[in-house]
Amino acid sequence: MFFPISHAYVNPIYLIVVGFVIGVLGGFFGVGGSFIAGPALRLAGIDWNFAVGTDLAHIVGKSVVAAKRHRALGNVDLRLGFIMALGTIGGAEVGAQLIQMLKRAGNVNLVVSVVSIVIYLGISGFMMWESWKTLALSKRQNSQRKSITRGGKSDESAFQHVTKAIQRWRIPPMISLPQSGITISLWVILLVAFVGGLCSGFLGGGAGYIRMPSMVYILGIPTHLAVGTDLFEIVISASYGTFSHAIKGNVDILIALVMHTGAAIGAQLGAISTQYFAGPKIRLAFVPLPLIGAAIVIYTMFTGHKL
Amino acid sequence: MGPRSKTAVRRTLRAFALELVIYAALVTGYFFAVLHLLGGWLVQLETQHIRVYAVVAILLIIGQAVVLEWVTTGLLRLLRGGRSE
Numbered sequence: 152m153f154f155p156i157s158h159a160y161v162n163p164i165y166l167i168v169v170g171f172v173i174g175v176l177g178g179f180f181g182v183g184g185s186f187i188a189g190p191a192l193r194l195a196g197i198d199w200n201f202a203v204g205t206d207l208a209h210i211v212g213k214s215v216v217a218a219k220r221h222r223a224l225g226n227v228d229l230r231l232g233f234i235m236a237l238g239t240i241g242g243a244e245v246g247a248q249l250i251q252m253l254k255r256a257g258n259v260n261l262v263v264s265v266v267s268i269v270i271y272l273g274i275s276g277f278m279m280w281e282s283w284k285t286l287a288l289s290k291r292q293n294s295q296r297k298s299i300t301r302g303g304k305s306d307e308s309a310f311q312h313v314t315k316a317i318q319r320w321r322i323p324p325m326i327s328l329p330q331s332g333i334t335i336s337l338w339v340i341l342l343v344a345f346v347g348g349l350c351s352g353f354l355g356g357g358a359g360y361i362r363m364p365s366m367v368y369i370l371g372i373p374t375h376l377a378v379g380t381d382l383f384e385i386v387i388s389a390s391y392g393t394f395s396h397a398i399k400g401n402v403d404i405l406i407a408l409v410m411h412t413g414a415a416i417g418a419q420l421g422a423i424s425t426q427y428f429a430g431p432k433i434r435l436a437f438v439p440l441p442l443i444g445a446a447i448v449i450y451t452m453f454t455g456h457k458l
Numbered sequence: 459m460g461p462r463s464k465t466a467v468r469r470t471l472r473a474f475a476l477e478l479v480i481y482a483a484l485v486t487g488y489f490f491a492v493l494h495l496l497g498g499w500l501v502q503l504e505t506q507h508i509r510v511y512a513v514v515a516i517l518l519i520i521g522q523a524v525v526l527e528w529v530t531t532g533l534l535r536l537l538r539g540g541r542s543e
Contacts, residue, residue, distance in 0.1 A: 152489075155501045163489060212519035216527045390516050397512030404500060404515040405493060408522055412485045415526035416477065 157201040157403035165195060166406060167413035170209065174417025177210075177217050179424050180363065180378065180437050185210065185356020187440075188410075190447050197406070203356075204401030205410075210357050210389040212407065213414040218382040220419060226379030228330040228372070231340065235380070236387035238344025239351065239362075243392060246352020264452050267354050270361065271445035275438050278364055282435035314371040331372045331380075343369055348388065357385040360441050477533045484529065 152163050169191045173184035185206055192202035221227050253259040322336040347362035359381050366377035396402050496518075503511040 155497065156504050167485065208515055208519050211516060212523040215520055215523035219524075219527055390520075393516055393519075394512045397515050398508050400504070400508065402512070402515055404511075404518055405497060407515070407519055408493070409489070411519060411522060412488065412526065415523065416481055416530055419527075419530055 154403055154405050156405060157197055157205070159195070159197045159201070159403070159406075161195045161197065161406065163409050166409045170213070170410035170413030171417040172413075173209075173410075174213055174217075174414030174419075175421040175424075176440065177213050177359075177382065177414070177418055177421060179421035180359070180440065184213075185358075187443060189356065192406070197403075200399075200401045201403050201406075204393070204396030204399070205403045205407050206356060207389050207392045207396055208402050208404055208407035209410045209414065211386060211393055212411040213418055214357070214382045214385040214389060216415050217418040217421065218379065218386055220423075221379030221382055224375075224379070226375045227383045228328055228376055228380045229383070230326075231328050231331060231370075231372070232380045232383040232387075234326065234337065234340050235344035235347075235362075235384045238341040239348035239384060239388040240391050241341075242345035242348020242350075243352035243388060244348075245345075246349045246354075247395075249349075249353055263354065264448050267448050268445050268452075270350065270354070271441035271448070274360055274364060275441045275445070279435070279438045281368070282438070286435070311371075314368060317369055318371055328372075331370075331376050333371050335370060340370065344384070351388065351392070357389055359385060360444070363437075477530065480533055481530070 153160050169188065173188050173191075176184045176187070188206045188209065189199075189202045192206060193199060197205070218227060250259060250263070253262050317339060318333060318335050320336055320339065322338050324337050325334055326337045326340065327334045343362070343365045347358045347365065350361050351358035362384070363377050363381045366372045366381060367374050370377075372380065393402060397404075500511070500514070503514060
């Protein structure tokens with residue numbers, strides 16, 4: 152099928168399948184799946200600028216479906232989502248400016264590749280360590296006493312002592328988030344969102360791979376709420392990104408619409424699946440995703456081939 | 459996972475498989491009807507009024523998301539005899 156905006160011939164079935172896979176990942180983990188969608192579009196012969204912009208547009212649609220589903224399940228903290236959207240948009244702008252600076256210096260590909268590998272490997276390594284430790288801790292506690300559960304889904308963390316220490320910082324204004332069950336400094340929320348936005352602007356996509364773990368480990372948001380709120384926040388920040396890319400001529404909305412038909416059904420399946428898994432298990436299942444992104448970047452760096 | 463959860467998962471997957479079949483037919487119709495009708499207009503908009511195109515692009519993807527969510531929820535409810543979850 153010919154897509155006249157990006158001047159590309161792409162099989163629509165391929166786009167639907169890619170959308171479906173990313174939809175499942177997004178619904179289950181609360182991530183945009185840009186580290187898979189971007190290379191998948193490139194693999195289909197779409198230029199990188201269109202891959203990045205079109206992926207953002209597709210993320211908006213996919214996240215609307217998944218966020219709506221999570222909201223119905225009570226997994227979205229609206230107050231937190233709106234505050235985070237502000238920080239994310241600010242961070243995304245700074246990230247985009249950094250890219251422009253590196254472009255002018257002539258070393259954008261090397262720097263972005265190295266930074267992305269370090270970030271992806273770091274997130275995967277940390278989450279694997281934390282999830283294993285938490286699951287082991289839960290098993291030990293279960294043999295001694297019944298663990299406290301939230302709505303049938305236990306959500307403990309081996310990193311809780313650090314999270315509690317961060318929550319004790321009293322830098323005004325303090326924000327109360329009754330739905331998430333925490334009171335925390337506004338600046339901590341904005342900082343977490345800003346870093347997520349910075350990664351989004353610098354590495355592309357929605358950067359849910361860093362925002363979702365940060366919400367769990369730094370802010371202390373229960374995993375199910377972090378997944379839903381992250382998706383809600385992505386709707387706002389990705390809409391902003393889509394507009395910005397579209398006016399630069401980087402969005403083929405027809406491709407995004409086709410991809411999204413697969414993502415819509417995948418997102419529902421992913422969101423429903425979260426009901427059957429406890430927080431640490433969701434976090435452990437997340438571990439291979441950034442590794443896939445790292446593998447793709449390493450492959451591109453060492454072979455010089457675009458996927 | 460208890461026997462009740464297993465039954466729920468089995469029911470979800472069965473409904474999902476049926477939903478996929480119906481969805482495939484709907485999507486095929488969608489390609490021929492909507493994309494062919496919108497394609498020319500969107501290309502024209504993208505070349506002549508890029509800011510309007512940017513806004514329309516966001517509205518289209520959100521609109522499609524809401525409609526498809528409504529369709530899939532309706533299908534799930536239909537396939538499960540009145541229950542959406």
